[in-house]
Amino acid sequence: MAFKKGFSALVFAFPTVLGLVSPQKRAVCSDGTTVANAQCCNLVQVRDDLINNLFTNECGDAAHGALRLIFHDAIGIDPVAGGGGADGSIATFNATELTFPANQGIDDVLDTEGPFILKWADVLTPGDFIQFAGAVSLSMCPGAPQVKFVMGRPAPVAASPPNLVPNPFDPVTMILNRFGSVNISPQEVIALLASHSVAGADDVDPTIPGTPFDISPSTFDTQIFIDVQLRGTLFPGDGPNQGEVQSPVQGTLRLQSDHDLARDSRTACFWQTLATNQQQMQSQFADAVFKLSLLGQNQNDLVDCSEIIPAAPAFTGTPTFPPALTSADIEQACASSTFPDLPTEPGPPLVVPPIPQADDS
Ligand code: HEM
Ligand SMILES: *[C@@H]1O[C@H](CO)[C@@H](O)[C@H](O)[C@H]1NC(C)=O
Numbered sequence: 001m002a003f004k005k006g007f008s009a010l011v012f013a014f015p016t017v018l019g020l021v022s023p024q025k026r027a028v029c030s031d032g033t034t035v036a037n038a039q040c041c042n043l044v045q046v047r048d049d050l051i052n053n054l055f056t057n058e059c060g061d062a063a064h065g066a067l068r069l070i071f072h073d074a075i076g077i078d079p080v081a082g083g084g085g086a087d088g089s090i091a092t093f094n095a096t097e098l099t100f101p102a103n104q105g106i107d108d109v110l111d112t113e114g115p116f117i118l119k120w121a122d123v124l125t126p127g128d129f130i131q132f133a134g135a136v137s138l139s140m141c142p143g144a145p146q147v148k149f150v151m152g153r154p155a156p157v158a159a160s161p162p163n164l165v166p167n168p169f170d171p172v173t174m175i176l177n178r179f180g181s182v183n184i185s186p187q188e189v190i191a192l193l194a195s196h197s198v199a200g201a202d203d204v205d206p207t208i209p210g211t212p213f214d215i216s217p218s219t220f221d222t223q224i225f226i227d228v229q230l231r232g233t234l235f236p237g238d239g240p241n242q243g244e245v246q247s248p249v250q251g252t253l254r255l256q257s258d259h260d261l262a263r264d265s266r267t268a269c270f271w272q273t274l275a276t277n278q279q280q281m282q283s284q285f286a287d288a289v290f291k292l293s294l295l296g297q298n299q300n301d302l303v304d305c306s307e308i309i310p311a312a313p314a315f316t317g318t319p320t321f322p323p324a325l326t327s328a329d330i331e332q333a334c335a336s337s338t339f340p341d342l343p344t345e346p347g348p349p350l351v352v353p354p355i356p357q358a359d360d361s
Helices: 002-017 038-054 061-074 106-119 126-138 172-180 186-198 223-227 256-263 268-274 278-293
Strands: none
Touching: 038 061, 038 106, 038 126, 061 106, 061 126, 061 186, 061 278, 106 126, 126 278, 172 186, 172 256, 186 223, 186 256, 186 268, 186 278, 223 268, 256 268, 268 278
16 A cells, blocks of 8 residues: 555656656645645645544534634725735734624634644645635535635735624624625625524623524534524523524524524525525535635635545435424515425424533533
């Protein structure tokens, strides 16, 4: 086996040595992955370190945090105010960016992911690392798409300006305008919110850290689009808190922004479409999240290393209403078609447990 690996490396290196082909050619990495660019092979060891030691093979708190971080770094760019976008400034200039109110909770993410950013600084810039970790984090979550990853982002030069990351209490128009200013459409905003299917809040209601946004926070399913369309009836903790509205299931928390985007005439029908369409949700999310990873960057300067990103386990379930809830509990918002009638998951009303926190152990 060792001989075979050495042999194939030689075969691939030989034409390069002779100057017959340009050096950036197909290569087979140590794990057997074939890549278009030999540079990408350096990422194999980083990927495996993240999977084994940061995410510990779970779609849990560390994976959720890595996914959130790609957004909070990338969205830090404005056509007028500037900012580098997906440049890693949220890590390098954390002393500034973590003071922004919308970045509440990112300190926890940097506590866990930060040491890996620093450990692999000779392989990936902070901007590359954050987008890479986010792409790899999705492979932990059943039902998630395989997203593209490109590398070569320069080191960040400055902190992002303040007030660029959306807050959960911002009105829909403000949120859509913020994304629109960086060329992300209302439909792409909704597609990006599929991320809230593997997510929860620590700080919206600080009395109940790790409270999930839907009933299945370890699965990248369409449940977030179903749960948020149901009539809210309760606060899971001591709510209402700023940016929080009532949720339909004990142990889950609803963001005001998710609630309003599900009911706004500009976005409600697309929201409803994604509620029962796993494949469309996957592909539209994958496209939108890749676009996010390019904010402030020129794709032509970046090397495609997508082959290094593993596929997530498949999601085999089907969309359902949570136990005891039916289409009578849907708040119909799309004017042109009715929310699909779904089977109700059997059993008594759920009390969804909190997501175990990465720093608990
Ligand atoms: C309208 C835009 C958005 C708003 C207002 C928003 C707001 C929030 C809030 C308030 C939290 C809870 C933070 C806490 O208290 O711990 C959260 C969590 C999260 N958000 Fe968003 N978000 C938005 C878009 C996005 C996007 C585009 C992504 C990724 C592509 C994303 C990924 C996540 C993830 C994965 C978490 C869970 C983090 C964890 O469980 O540790 N969000 N979001
Ligand atoms: C956070 O900022 C400090 C300097 O303010 C820096 O030393 C540290 O490396 C930064 N953390 C990361 C993960 O970049």
